[in-house]
Amino acid sequence: MLASEKTVAGVSAELSEGGDALVIRVTGNFDFNMHREFQRAYQNLSPSPKHYCIDLSETLHLDSAALGMLLLLRDHCLGDGDDPEQCRVELMNANEHVGRILTVSNFDKIFTIR
């Protein structure tokens, strides 16, 4: 069937060796259907990572529900660190379309975008 031609949508996460950085990669359309998987990727990690990288290189589209999920991650990240400077959420490798959605929403003001 066509399944082999399309990348399978999903979320994968990889923790750095020291456990202080988490890379979350979102493949396909980053929308409301991803919310369980996305939250599962960063919740219940002990100790909590200090640094979150969202790898958007395989993300085709991103909607406002996804922006909301990023805000939840940000709250999660700010919530358990005493020092807001200590915690960082980075969005990286966004394609042009996804990058535009992030700038239209001015999310570059609250997230580091690389």
Added chain:
Amino acid sequence: MVDRFRVLVIEDDGGESALLWQLLDDCAEARELRPLRVSLVADMAAALAGYGALRPELVVFGPMATPRASAGDLEQLRSRAGLEPVPILFVLSGGEPMTSACLRIGCDDILLKPYNRNLVQLKLAALQRFCDFNRRLLAQRDRIRRHHADLLQEQAGARHIFHKMGHESCLDQTEAIRYHLSPGAVLNGDVLTAAYGPGGKLMLLLGDFTGHGLAAAVGAVPLTAIFYSMVSKGFSLGHILRELNAKLHSVLPAAMFCCAAMFELDPHKGHIRLFNGGMPSACLRRRDGNLRLLESRHLPLGVLDPAAVEDAIVHIPVEQGDRLFLCSDGIHEARSPRGELFGERRLLEALSAERPAGELFDHILAAVGRFSAHQHDDLSLVEVALDNAAPWRGAGWALDGEQSPKAVRIGDWSINFTLGPEELRDADPLPLLHSVLAQVPGAGSFQDPLTIVLGELFRNALEHGLLQLDSALKGTDWGFSEYYRQLHRGRRALREGWIRIALRCRDRGGRGLLEVVVEDSGRGLPERIHSGNAYSGRGLPLLRAICRKVQIQPGSSRVRAVLNWGGARRVRRKAGAGGR
């Protein structure tokens, strides 16, 4: 009490039917299945007659009845069962070969005589599991159906409420505004509000809440309430946005927010102030077809508190023939049957099409509709003819036709206000004055002109008296924005100074005088007030059009304006059309 497994046996031979009954009962007991309730009928006619009352979960044709059963009989039985798939078994005597007739007639399974108890037990157990599974499935389907019906009813209720809330808007009162909201706009999270503030300023907001359904719709309730309440009290764009942002931030869950484009049109001064937080670029189309995109410069409302909305507001002078287009991302995300997105490029093409100005709106909608083959409509589009959106037509206010011409007693009174640097830095004194005046009987009849006069005099005292800004800057597009940047910066840096506002009213039996005096602690107006400073722009002609008298003294920081009512209290429209 256990629900018995209902079995209908069709057999006219008494011995055979008794044997079957006993066999099935024994098998159910041996396997500890649901106990049976077996009903015996002699023929098809009796079976069909009793079907509704018996509601069997399994039908068995006995050995004598089986050869007489036809495909039509089975069809009738199945149609009585409706959606429920009730298995039908045939009993074949051992000697008989299993003919293809059974298959052709279409029974679901067969029992062979002489009966093999073990086989019958297995079959009965499998059939019960099948029926139980099916029963649970149907129960779930019914529950989902009920929930869905409830949901539709709740949504209808929500639509009704939002429809009523929209009645406060001025959207349908002016030809200058055209709008399209998808039928499901409320439940898509789209919201559109518009109202005239005191003095004739038009405020309009197009918002888009995250998500779908009721959750997206409820956010519109506080937004709408705050919008209409603050606009009618004369609050400024920045104030309303800050209030909306703070409220949405406190009530919405963290993952929810509202993208919004909102603008304020001052028809007297001929400019708009526009805020865009997370919406697709608004588009200003000039008369010559040139487009200016006003992109998002702020986070959506409700994401962060506090918000720095003032820095994101752009100021644009309005020219004749200007049209402003706002839209939700439904246009950009409309898909063609092949899955392509409509996108900004196609939207800009549609916007710059060479068409009579009045046809653009329909042209854009038609272009999106053709592209997406009219598949789904969840887009919102608003067009405002900026040079025609003032609330008055000709010589009178268009929106207060109800106003009674008969004189109202207003009384003799006076009010004095002094605002210090703290208040001047970010407070908005006009709504405060309005709330005081709202208590004065009859004040409503001169609210609009008074708002304009107070607004003009207050801004003059602030911008030119205290902050010493130069209106000549406003001559170019760049300077226009720069002027407002300087105003915003200067205001935030205010450490000293004051503005005093005095209102005095004298009632002369239905005709009266209202005196407005505004003074500030600045150095006073320069000598040459008519050539490029202070009241150089539209301010003075506008004041002169509304007031019976305007007194400005060069070298003094005191301005006195006198309004009368009971006679002419209308804004002469020409005043607004002068050079800026």
